[in-house]
Amino acid sequence: MTITQPTWVFGYGSLIWKQDFPYLESRPGRITGWARRFWQGSHDHRGLEHDPGRVVTLVAAPGEHCHGRAFLVEPEVFEHLDHREKNGYERIAVDIAFASGSVQGVVYRAAEGNPAFLGPAPLAEMAAQINRCVGPSGANRDYVLELAQALRGMGCADPHVFEVEARVLAGNAPQH
Numbered sequence: 001m002t003i004t005q006p007t008w009v010f011g012y013g014s015l016i017w018k019q020d021f022p023y024l025e026s027r028p029g030r031i032t033g034w035a036r037r038f039w040q041g042s043h044d045h046r047g048l049e050h051d052p053g054r055v056v057t058l059v060a061a062p063g064e065h066c067h068g069r070a071f072l073v074e075p076e077v078f079e080h081l082d083h084r085e086k087n088g089y090e091r092i093a094v095d096i097a098f099a100s101g102s103v104q105g106v107v108y109r110a111a112e113g114n115p116a117f118l119g120p121a122p123l124a125e126m127a128a129q130i131n132r133c134v135g136p137s138g139a140n141r142d143y144v145l146e147l148a149q150a151l152r153g154m155g156c157a158d159p160h161v162f163e164v165e166a167r168v169l170a171g172n173a174p175q176h
């Protein structure tokens, strides 16, 4: 998908709280038919090749909403974003709903079956993995805590994220 004009990119994970890219405008928004899950492995940001961390991806969930933040970016910014999200994520087209109406944009989704996909696991197991893993971008635990805090700051409740956060907080922080 070649992008030739300013385009909205919907962030639902680290894009919500870590903007290492320029943008023209940003707005809270939501997409429908998708749920956010800690089902994607990360060996380039929040874990290592032999011990991947867990980061969020989107799974199809008819009728459900996923809340996040959208950024209007110039076409050249996608080179940076494609590199940042390279570990299994693909850009797909999506309708993004704002309070003022909807726009067509894109979202980075790591589909089931990509080489880094981990899928579901019991909550306690996910929390232990997250508390253990550290990668080039930092502790996996911080990814979870930053995401939960950002969602709370926007007034968005996501039971899955908050459950994982609670389990992570109940466990031990990684030893650096």
Ligand code: SIN
Binding pocket: 010, 011, 012, 013, 014, 015, 016, 055, 056, 057, 085, 108
């Ligand atoms: C996103 O934030 O929209 C994609 C997943 C991530 O980078 O955490």
